[in-house]
Amino acid sequence: MTVMAVSLHFWLLAQETVPTAENLEALFKEVTWRSLLQALLTVAIAYGLLTAIQSFTTAISEKVPRRFRLVIKQSVPFLKALVLLVAIARLLHLFVNPTGSNLLALTGTIAVALGFAFKDYVSSIIAGIVTLFEGSFRMGDxxxxxxxxxxxxxxxxxxxxxxxxxxxxxxxxxxxxxxxxxxxANSGQLEAQIVTDFYIAHAANVELVSDLLYQAAYSSRYTQLKLPVTVIILEKPWATQLKLKAYPMDARDEFIYKTDLVLRVKQACARHHVPYPQVGWPNADEASGASSE
Structure with missing residues (x-):
């Protein structure tokens, strides 16, 4: 509906100036070999710049200090948009007489054609522009x-x-x-909260296990110590569930971090002989469902 409405709007605006066979010469400039070569060169340069921006920013972002990585990656969509706008403006300058009525007529005609023939593609482009400026997510998130x-x-x-x-x-x-x-998960920040679930038997010392979880988080080399570590305790019919909420220094380390935490907690629980829920408990189906929450 959005694309159709935009297309109709431009079509109505351009009704009086839609190009006909009589005024095409006034709308378009004369096509020469020089203009064609310049157009091809513009397209080639734009393509090269888009490829270079993607490759260069990816390479640089992996070499700079970690706190600058996301800043560099988040600039990519804006740099690409700038290159595309300059390339389109250059192509229009090569082939279209830049008068107000001509631009309005061309814009209206293209909008109508695209609205009917490529509405899904145009809808994706418009949605991409809206999402870019709304900031729902950024590169590296x-x-x-x-x-x-x-x-x-x-x-x-x-x-x-x-x-x-x-x-x-x-x-x-x-x-x-x-x-x-x-x-x-991280909204442009390096850190993202990671939640790791642990289950112990009802007979286990919950306070002891809670302390072990805190120790595991604070002793891990991946933990961002500037951000809070929290342990949430939930009672289930078949076990006691503990949720360890902590932040790694880099959201990329999410699964390595969870593995490190699980290993540390398992080793600590083994030293203190912490009992686990028994296999084959009648509510085993509920256990599998809870672990996916």
Missing amino acids: RVRIGDHYGEVVNYGLREVRLRTPSDDTVTIPHNTLWNEPISN
């Missing part, structure tokens, strides 16, 4: 869009790309974001 979770590694004209924990690349069209919920 760890987000969940629908059923997909991963790090934002590319923000293109039509789609966003996520790298999942299994190292797959998921391409999501921007227009999907109109209706899909977006969960952002």
Whole structure:
């Protein structure tokens, strides 16, 4: 509906100036070999700059101090948009007489054509622009869009790309974001809260295990000590559940950090002979469901 409304708006504005066979010469400049070569050169330079921006910022962001990595990556969509705007303006200057009526007529005609023929593609572009300025997520953020979770590694004209924990690349069209919920783990920050679940038997010393969880978090080399560490205790029919909430210094270390915490807690519990819930408990199905919360 948005694309159709925009197309109709431009079409109505351009009704009096839509180009016809009689005034095409007034609308377009004469096409020469020189202008064609300049257009090809403009497209080639724009493509090269877009590729260079992506490659250069990715390489530089991995070499600078960690606190600057996301700042560099977050500049990529804006730099790409600037290159595209300059390239489009240059192409229009080469082939179109830049008068107000001509630009209005051309814009209206293109809007109508795109609105009917490429409405999904145009919708993705518009959604990408809106999302870029709304700041729902940025390059380097760890987000969940629908059923997909991963790090934002590319923000293109039509789609966003996520790298999942299994190292797959998921391409999501921007227009999907109109209706899909977006969960952002770090919102432009290096740190993202990590929640690790532990389960012990009802007979275990809960205070002791809680202290062990705090010790494991504060002794891990991945923990960002400037941010709070919290232990939440929940009582289940089949066990006592403890949630350890802490922040790694880099959100990229999410799964390495969780592994480190689990190893430390398991070793500490073994030294203190902490009992675990018995295998084969009648509510085992509930246990598997709770672990996915």
